[in-house]
Amino acid sequence: DAKTTQPTSMDCAEGRAANLPCNHSTISGNEYVYWYRQIHSQGPQYIIHGLKNNETNEMASLIITEDRKSSTLILPHATLRDTAVYYCIVRVRNSGYSTLTFGKGTMLLVSP
């Protein structure tokens, strides 16, 4: 699986958009980008995933660059409840195993 690089921490004001970057310069053609988050003392929560097109769901938007070497998770209107560690994971889909390799992620702090 390709390695990812994320900033250690980020701050965001409540109500503003939170843009969380992820670098995955060694991503291969059949690898997807997955985002999970973990609120303190809870299990990780799946947010969104994509291959090369931008994706949007009720939680967030995922923007993947044309060369697929980086991506940005966008929380359009961050709330205090979005304070969490966000993990970017690059993984082959349907590899036969659901093993996810979590890095250290980005600690997003949303402030009033």
Add this chain to the structure above:
Amino acid sequence: KAGVTQTPRYLIKTRGQQVTLSCSPISGHRSVSWYQQTPGQGLQFLFEYFSETQRNKGNFPGRFSGRQFSNSRSEMNVSTLELGDSALYLCASSTSPPGANVLTFGAGSRLTVL
């Protein structure tokens, strides 16, 4: 629908004892994975089960074992507990055969070894 249920939520054991943790996946989910989370090592994959068969195993000693039952419920066991086994143990289930990568996690079982 009910999420992934893990029991017990909290437990305290002493060194040398053994512990069994239980995980009930979302109804219809047949793949169950286990992860260990510690402040120092972060989230680490333990093992994955599908249709009562272990499909993949992480880099943990043989003291860590698991199994899956015909109803997809899973248990993991840690024998001869060490202080370093203190961690949050997370179970996750998914609907597809292994490899879908969209996992639903439970709230975890927090184990403290004294």
